[in-house]
Amino acid sequence: MGVETDAADARASQGGADGDHPAASGLIEEPIAESRGTRLDDWWGRVLATPRRRTLWYWGGPILVTLFAAVLRFWNLGHPQAMIFDETYYVKDAWTLLQNGYESSWPDGADEDFARGDTGIYLDDPAYVVHPPLGKWMIALGMAAFGAGDAFWWRASTALAGTVAVFVLAMVARRLWPSTIVAVIAAFLLAVDGNAIVMSRVALLDNWVMLFALLGFWFVLLDREQARRELERRLDAAREVGRDPHYGPAIWARPWVVAAGVAIGAACAVKWSGVWFLAAFGLYLVVVDALARRRAGVPFWLTGSVLKQGPVTFLLLVPVAVAVYLASWSGWLVTDGGYYRHWADEAGNEATGWLAWVPHALQSLWHYHQSAYTYHIGVHGEHPSQSNPLTWLIMFKPTNMYFASTDDGSGGCGADTCWESIIGIGNPLIWWAAAAASVYLVYRLARYREWQTGAILLGLAAGYLPWLAYLDRTVFQFYSIAFQPYTMLALAAVIALALGRRDDVTWRRQRGIATVAIFLGFVVLVSAYYYPIWTAVPVTPEFRQLHFWAPSWAT
Structure with a gap:
């Protein structure tokens, strides 16, 4: 992404009638060029002065923020030892998939018995479920290894998915911008946000949709560069032997497209909403190929992309995704x-x-x-935490997933009455800034046509816009986790603009660094403040109430 700078432009006034410049006669001094960069830039340059240190930062930065995300997601993960929200469906479905190969029914009151460790009371009768099996198979991984007696293992694989997503987001950001610091910031925003933390600590399906779609996005970006190089190589080879490539070659050697098909097929095999990522990223591959052919001088670049390379790309992507989807039903x-x-x-x-x-x-x-x-399109029941998709970007109605109260002084909060909550409230500073950044990127795409901006908005559109067709359906704010990585990238894009470049004039560079540092500092403080109600830490009712910055949050 280009970063606009106010370059120092010290123009001297024009000379007299003979065109002589006054400075040439020694009448005035040459203007002093403005200083550029900051002492922090100089220090950081010395820190990364060797290839070994640069490599250490290249990988160490993303790994450190990923480890930090793991701490936030795995700490006290087994609390509460109870079914939270839709865990009542997915945990028990996951367990019976392991036992029977299909989702089975349970007797009444099974949630409490299961939480006490009585996990063998399932029935052989099948349960009617409305989501594909893969997400439940993924939830089952922890229980397959360590049993279902501890809630930690119900949620462990989901927490791992949320942790891995932080690292993948750093890799995606570095494909968009050649800056490890921007990549680390983007990953850090996802690492400390409340919606991402809650969705990593509750065994629901949506975190898996997010991870698999994000992996698909990463693979599509990796293919973008690899396919461009292969196209140029094939065109150069053709021109060297005197052939005029009217349409350009059909490139089959695109392993990253196959990998994207696997990842996005897996997203579809968790929830059907993954199909929108398949459509969006498939279209993106065709558009990117068309633009690459046009830049490479292919005469019939559009026809070559749509009618020659397009079918090849389709065969590398869609049948692979379909095969993965069908494989998820193997049980x-x-x-x-x-x-x-x-x-x-x-x-x-x-x-x-x-x-x-x-x-x-x-x-x-x-x-x-x-x-x-038929079931999905007919879900119109009332729920106290349901939210309108039009309000998801501003987090108008977060989902209250768990609440418990003690009134005998034994709750652990230092008062007679203690409340425990798990509420999917994102960090307000992150969410509201990311919403504004997403809107700004729409303008920026129209103004500057940056490919990075277009890619971010495409991912956001694939995860968000289809829900606008279901405004009368019972849906929840936590569905937004599927597109949250792209709002984090949007915010990271604006942060990259604020930081500027190392060769910017000093005053601007200092101002940008200070603004970003202050913003991130407040982000950390707000996340620390909200962490108790993201993780069921006992608090007083008064302290809990102070977290509701909007009336609609008091659920």
Whole structure:
């Protein structure tokens, strides 16, 4: 991303009629050039003066912020030892996937029994679920290794996903800007934000959608550079032998596109909303290829991109994603007990005509999908924490996931009455600044056509805009975790502009560094202030109430 600077432009006044410059005659002194950079820049340059130190910072910065994120996510993760919010579905579904290969039913009151360690009371009857299995398989990883008796292991893999996402975001940011400090700042914003922390500490599905989509985004960015180099190499080789590449080559050797297909297919296999990332990033690959061909001088660059490279890119991306998605249903397909598993075997249900060849298992799976889609579009019930997607960017209605109260002085907060909460309130400074930054990037894209800005906004649009078609559906603020990495990147983009460059004039560079340092300092203080109500630390009712900076937050 380009950074505009107020370059020192010391112009001398024009001379007399003969055009002589007054300075040439020694009548005035030459203007003194403004100093550039800061002493901090000089010191940092000395710190990174050797290749070894630069390598250490290149990897050490992202790793340190990732370790910090891990502490925030794993500390006291097993508290509370109770089903939180939709853990009542996904934890038990994950456990029965391990046992039966499909999601099974549970008797009434199973949440309390499960939390006490009685995990074998599930039934063999199938449960009707409306999300694909992969997210629940991922939740099951911790329980597969260490059992389901401790809530820590219900949530461990989800916390790991949130931690890994911090590192991936740093890698993504460094693909966008050649600056490790900006990459570390972007990752730090995600590491300390409340919505990201809460969604990493509760065993829900959405953190996995976020991670897999973010991985897909990273792979698409990696392909961008690799495909450009391969295109230029192939064009140069063709021109050297006298061939005129009218349309440009069709490039099959694009492993990062295949990797993106795997990652985004996995996002779809957690929740169907991942399909919007598949569509958006697939379109992005075609557009980037078209622009690369145009810059490389390919005469029919648009036709070559859409009709020649486009089908190749589609085959490298979409079938891979579909295969990953279908593989996530393998437990349902290879067992007999899943819901609707033998629907097509019942009289009158099997397909006839030209679809009669389709195996009954796939026919039953298709019917299951039709039923689940009907359910999804028909969810219109009332919930005290539901929120309108139009307000997600400003965090108007956070989700209250857990509340417990003690009134006998044993709560641990130093008062008779103690409250414990897990509320998905993001750090207000981060969220509101990121919302403003996202709006500013829309202007910046129109004004400067920066590819980094376009990529960030595309990820944000893929995760957010489709929800605007479901304004009357019961949805929640925590769904925003799927697109939160892109709002963090938007804020990091503005921070990069504020920091400027090392060769900026000193006063501007100092002002930018000071502004960013003050902002990040307050971010840390606000996150420390909110951390108790993100992690069920016992507090007094009065202290809890002080965290509701907007009336709609008091849930």
